[in-house]
Structures are given as C-alpha cells and as structure tokens.
Amino acid sequence: MMRSKTAWVVFFVFVTVFHSAARCRAEGLSEISTAPSEILISMFYSGQKLNISGTIPSGNDVIVAIEGPAQSQAFNIKGKVGPLWMNVGKVKIEHLPSLYLLLLPEGKIWQERLAALGIGQAKLKSEMSVAPLKLSPDEIFDRFVRLKQSEGLYDNIDGAVSYAPITKERKRFEAGVYFPSAITPDDYKITITLVHDSTIEDTVVRTIPVKEVGVVQLVRRLANHNELAYGIACVIIALAAGLAMGLIFKGGGGH
Amino acid sequence: MHFLYMYLPIAHNSVMLPVVVGLGLLVGLLSGLFGVGGGFLMTPLLIMIGIPPTVAAASDSNQIIAASASGCMAHYRLGNVDFKMGTYLLIGGVIGGTGGVQIIKLLRQMGNADFLINITYVIMLAGVGGYMFWESLQSLRSVKTAPAGAAKRKESAYARLIKSLPYQTRFERSGIVLSPIVPLVLGTLVGILAAIMGVGGGFIMVPVMVYLLRMPMHVVVGTSLFQILFTCINVTVMQAYSNRTVDFILALLMLIGSTIGAQLGTKLSKKLNADQLKILLASIVLLVMVQMFLGLLLEPHNLLAYAGGH
Numbered sequence: 001m002m003r004s005k006t007a008w009v010v011f012f013v014f015v016t017v018f019h020s021a022a023r024c025r026a027e028g029l030s031e032i033s034t035a036p037s038e039i040l041i042s043m044f045y046s047g048q049k050l051n052i053s054g055t056i057p058s059g060n061d062v063i064v065a066i067e068g069p070a071q072s073q074a075f076n077i078k079g080k081v082g083p084l085w086m087n088v089g090k091v092k093i094e095h096l097p098s099l100y101l102l103l104l105p106e107g108k109i110w111q112e113r114l115a116a117l118g119i120g121q122a123k124l125k126s127e128m129s130v131a132p133l134k135l136s137p138d139e140i141f142d143r144f145v146r147l148k149q150s151e152g153l154y155d156n157i158d159g160a161v162s163y164a165p166i167t168k169e170r171k172r173f174e175a176g177v178y179f180p181s182a183i184t185p186d187d188y189k190i191t192i193t194l195v196h197d198s199t200i201e202d203t204v205v206r207t208i209p210v211k212e213v214g215v216v217q218l219v220r221r222l223a224n225h226n227e228l229a230y231g232i233a234c235v236i237i238a239l240a241a242g243l244a245m246g247l248i249f250k251g252g253g254g255h
Numbered sequence: 256m257h258f259l260y261m262y263l264p265i266a267h268n269s270v271m272l273p274v275v276v277g278l279g280l281l282v283g284l285l286s287g288l289f290g291v292g293g294g295f296l297m298t299p300l301l302i303m304i305g306i307p308p309t310v311a312a313a314s315d316s317n318q319i320i321a322a323s324a325s326g327c328m329a330h331y332r333l334g335n336v337d338f339k340m341g342t343y344l345l346i347g348g349v350i351g352g353t354g355g356v357q358i359i360k361l362l363r364q365m366g367n368a369d370f371l372i373n374i375t376y377v378i379m380l381a382g383v384g385g386y387m388f389w390e391s392l393q394s395l396r397s398v399k400t401a402p403a404g405a406a407k408r409k410e411s412a413y414a415r416l417i418k419s420l421p422y423q424t425r426f427e428r429s430g431i432v433l434s435p436i437v438p439l440v441l442g443t444l445v446g447i448l449a450a451i452m453g454v455g456g457g458f459i460m461v462p463v464m465v466y467l468l469r470m471p472m473h474v475v476v477g478t479s480l481f482q483i484l485f486t487c488i489n490v491t492v493m494q495a496y497s498n499r500t501v502d503f504i505l506a507l508l509m510l511i512g513s514t515i516g517a518q519l520g521t522k523l524s525k526k527l528n529a530d531q532l533k534i535l536l537a538s539i540v541l542l543v544m545v546q547m548f549l550g551l552l553l554e555p556h557n558l559l560a561y562a563g564g565h
Contacts, residue, residue, distance in 0.1 A: 023328070033467065041262055042262070043261060043262060043504075044258055044260060044261060044262070045260075045262040046260035046262070047269070056428060059513050073293040073561070073562075074561075074562040075559050075560060075561060075562055076559070076560045076561070077558060077559060077563050078555050078557075078559070078560060079558070080554075080560040083552065084373070084440065084551040084552065085550075085551055085552070085553070085554060085555055085559075086373055086551065088337060090562055091559075092449040097507070098292050140559070143557055143558055143559035144559060146557050147557050147560070147561075148557075150557070151305065181260070181269035181271075182267060182268040183270055184267050191257075192465075212264065215504075216262055216264045216504075217264075219265070219503055219504060220262045220265065223264070223265055223495065223499050223501070224499060224505070227496045227497075228492070228494055228495070228496050230495050230501070230503075231490060231491060231493075231495025231496050232499065233496070233503075234317050234491055234495060234501050234503050234506065235317070235320055235488050235492060236490075237503070237507070238317055238318065238320035238321040238324070238506060238510055239320055239324050239488075240323070241321045241325075241507075241510050241511075241514055242320065242321035242322065242323070242324030242325035242514050242517075243324055243325070243328060244514075245321075245325045245514035245515060245518060246324070246325050246328030246329055246514075246518070247328075247516075249325075249329065249518040250433040250457065
C-alpha cells in the first residue's frame with residue numbers, strides 16, 4: 001500500500017516537472033524552422049535568401065545571429081611613411097567568424113542593448129585574439145569590421161525580424177536575410193535569442209550547412225587534392241583556347 | 256541563382272559575367288596591341304571586384320597564357336616573332352626571376368619590402384612611360400619636319416659597347432646583329448625587377464627590346480608575347496602546385512574576352528605605326544603610375560587590408 005502511494009507521488013512529480021518544462025518550452029521559442037535547410041553553391045550561385053521563422057510569446061522579441069566558421073587570417077596594416085601610405089606591419093587575427101549577420105527587430109534601441117545582452121559585435125571583440133598587438137584591439141576590431149562590412153559579411157540589420165500575431169499569447173516571428181555570395185562551404189551557426197526587456201529568456205541554436213555541388217565542387221577538389229594535375233590542366237586548356245581563337249581569326253588576319 | 260553571375264570555387268566569391276569577360280577583352284586588346292601581359296592592370300581591377308589578391312595574380316597568369324598564345328600566333332603569322340631572341344630573353348628572365356624571389360624574401364625579412372616595391376614600381380613606371388612618351392613624340396615630330404635622308408646620329412657609347420661584345424650573332428627576324436650576352440643580361444635584369452614588383456614584366460621588357468636591343472616595334476610585340484607565354488605557364492603551374500591559388504573558372508571567363516581582344520589588338524596594331532603604338536603604351540603606363548602614386552599619397556579607405564597583395 002505504502003509502495004503504491006510512493007509510486008503515485010513519484011509519477012505525479014514527473015508529470016508536473018515534464019508539464020512545466022513543456023509549458024516553459026511552449027512559452028519560449030518554438031516551431032523554429034529555416035528555409036532552405038541547406039545552401040548549395042552551384043556554378044551560378046550569387047547569394048541566397050534565407051528565412052528563419054518560429055513562434056514566441058507576444059511580449060517578447062527575437063534576435064537572430066548567423067555566424068560563419070572561426071577563421072585565422074593575416075592582414076596588412078597601412079600607415080604613413082613620410083608623405084606616403086603603405087604597409088607598415090602585419091597582424092594575425094584569430095577566433096572571429098568569417099561571417100556575422102545580426103538580424104534585429106525594428107527600432108534603434110537594440111543597438112544599445114546588444115552589449116548588455118552579450119550578443120553581437122561586442123561579444124565577438126571579447127573573443128578576438130590579435131598578434132602581434134601593434135594597435136589597440138578596439139582599433140583593430142573596428143578596422144576588421146569595416147573591411148568585412150564592405151564585403152557584406154558583417155552587418156547588424158535593423159528591421160530584419162518581423163512579427164505577426166497568432167493568438168493573444170503568442171506571435172509568429174520571421175527573420176529574412178540575403179546569404180552573401182562570398183562564402184566558403186562549412187556549417188554556419190544560427191543562434192535565435194528570445195529577449196524580454198533586457199534579459200535573455202531562451203536561446204535555440206540551429207546549423208545550416210553550406211555545400212558546394214557540381215562543377216564548383218569538382219574544380220575545388222581537383223585544385224586541393226591533385227594540385228599538379230590541376231595546374232597542368234589549367235595551362236593546357238588556356239593554351240588550347242588561345243590557339244583555337246587564333247585559328248578562328250585566321251581567316252580575317254594574315255598578311 | 257542568376258545566370259549573369261558565376262561562383263568562383265577558389266576565390267570563394269561570385270562575379271558578374273559581363274564584367275569579367277569585358278576586363279579580359281580590354282586586357283587582351285592591350286596584349287595584342289603592345290605585347291604586354293596586362294597583369295599590372297588586370298590584377299588591381301580583379302582585386303577591386305572582390306577577388307583575393309593572391310587568387311587575382313595567379314588566375315591572371317593563367318588567362319595570360321591564352322591571350323599571349325592567341326596574340327603570339329597572330330603575330331607569328333605576320334612574321335613578328337623572333338624566337339631566337341625570345342629564347343635568350345626567356346632564359347635570362349627565368350634566372351632573374353629566381354634571383355628576384357630570393358631578393359624579395361631577404362627584403363621582407365628586413366622589413367622594408369613593401370616600401371621598396373612601391374617606390375620601385377612608381378619610379379620604373381614613371382621612367383619607362385615618360386621616356387617612351389617623350390621619345391615617340393620627338394620621333395613623330397621629326398618625321399613631320401625632318402627632310403628625307405637626314406644625317407645619321409653619332410653612335411652612342413652603349414652602341415659601341417654592345418658591338419664590342421663577343422659571339423656576335425645575327426637575329427634574322429629583328430634584323431640586328433648582337434651578342435647573345437646582351438639579351439641574357441637584360442632578360443635577367445627584367446626578371447629580377449618583375450619578381451620584386453610581382454608582375455610579369457611585359458611593360459618593362461617591351462621598352463628594353465625597343466631601346467636597348469633596338470628591335471623593330473612590331474617584332475618586339477610578337478617576341479614579348481612569346482616570352483610572356485612561357486613565363487606565365489611556369490607561374491601558373493607553380494601557383495597551382497604551391498599555393499592552390501589558381502581559379503580556373505575565373506581564368507576561363509577572362510580568357511573568353513582576352514583571346515578575342517588579343518586578335519583584335521593584333522589587327523589594330525597593323526593600322527598604327529611604331530611611334531603611335533609606343534605613345535599609346537606610354538600613356539597607359541603613365542596612367543597606371545599616376546594611379547599608383549595617388550594610392551601612395553591619399554589615405555586608404557581602410558587601414559587594414561588582406562595580406563597577399565602589395
């Protein structure tokens with residue numbers, strides 16, 4: 001009898017815990033989906049529209065961060081030598097993603113709250129490593145971001161997240177961005193953060209694979225795994241094209 | 256997906272087809288007209304459209320193979336290629352190029368490489384372009400004003416020196432008698448400069464052939480293309496093998512334009528006389544010099560740049 005009571009108590013405790021957890025989940029981010037589920041780089045790839053959607057509680061907001069793989073890159077630092085501008089040193093920047101797009105709901109207030117939330121470029125700056133340290137990290141980071149922005153690889157996009165009401169308690173969010181063309185094949189991380197006032201309520205991470213297909217994949221494999229054969233093939237094809245064009249024009253040329 | 260764009264697997268970026276084919280056409284035209292590879296013009300243009308500097312330089316070498324083969328064939332049919340002279344210059348160029356690579360390594364270790372590269376570039380372009388422009392202008396004017404059969408100029412010290420060298424050989428196509436030591440030494444010097452400056456060296460080689468080897472301008476163009484062809488074959492294979500920076504798709508797009516451009520350039524070159532050709536080339540060299548000089552004088556948009564270019 002006693003055992004049976006204990007079993008019932010344990011059962012109710014489990015049910016309550018799971019129910020609460022399920023409710024919490026339902027109250028947070030849910031029905032998250034990305035379209036397309038993967039990005040394929042074919043010969044005519046020039047960027048692709050990416051949509052991230054889901055549902056959230058009505059009084060909350062969503063911030064979506066799309067992050068590329070961390071890279072280690074060497075850069076030249078320009079400086080003035082006498083009256084001339086030229087390379088005056090080199091730095092290696094590590095632990096910064098190749099791509100960082102932050103999709104924000106409408107309203108400039110977000111830009112100020114990002115640092116407090118630990119999201120965005122302030123967070124990236126704290127993770128960055130620079131060697132040798134010829135300039136202040138702040139200055140290096142600002143120049144790095146400006147360089148990446150000019151290539152469309154780093155951006156904070158205001159108004160990229162929109163909402164539509166579903167019920168009184170919940171609304172649908174949709175974040176859209178144009179995935180840039182200057183990307184490398186890898187797994188890209190999508191972090192969806194649910195924000196209420198100035199606190200993070202929930203976070204969901206998804207991965208979107210970027211893959212090369214067809215001719216693009218073939219050329220890169222050949223270039224990376226059969227370097228000499230690839231080099232010789234490049235020369236032969238270029239020679240053949242040049243000579244073929246010479247023959248085509250033969251009729252019109254000559255003495 | 257858009258059929259006006261194409262993704263480049265090594266450059267990791269997509270480019271607009273008409274832009275790249277158009278750039279190829281322009282550089283091919285210069286190649287057929289003047290016998291230059293056009294790397295000094297094409298590489299900065301490719302960097303401007305978002306191609307990483309190392310990929311731009313290596314892929315440009317690959318497309319120059321097509322343009323120079325196309326132009327060389329067209330000039331060969333016109334009897335404008337001096338294979339003998341080209342071979343001597345090529346041997347010198349390979350020796351000089353190898354030495355130049357070692358010099359640049361040493362300079363980089365000393366930390367002065369970029370300063371020296373930029374200054375050498377501007378001085379070379381200004382010197383070569385300025386002299387060529389002035390000389391051709393004088394020549395054009397004297398043709399108009401000088402009476403037929405004007406007195407022969409006094410032989411210079413340089414002319415006496417090259418005449419005194421051993422193994423004097425006749426170069427049929429160029430119509431000159433010269434010791435092979437001269438093209439070997441000059442080829443080596445151009446090779447060293449080209450390696451330091453990171454270019455093929457066509458725009459230095461052409462004036463060297465005209466003024467120091469005294470070759471006729473039309474033979475200079477064809478012979479320069481012959482030499483560039485082999486230099487670029489070597490560079491392409493080395494870059495593909497050592498650095499994996501040759502983007503064949505990019506090269507293919509450029510060579511569609513450049514092979515046609517080289518043929519058109521060759522046809523056009525027949526309609527211009529040697530001095531007109533020299534003035535045109537000098538103007539382009541001077542324009543590139545001014546652009547480079549301004550780049551050194553004006554503050555760059557961003558003080559951080561990807562390593563790999565100058």
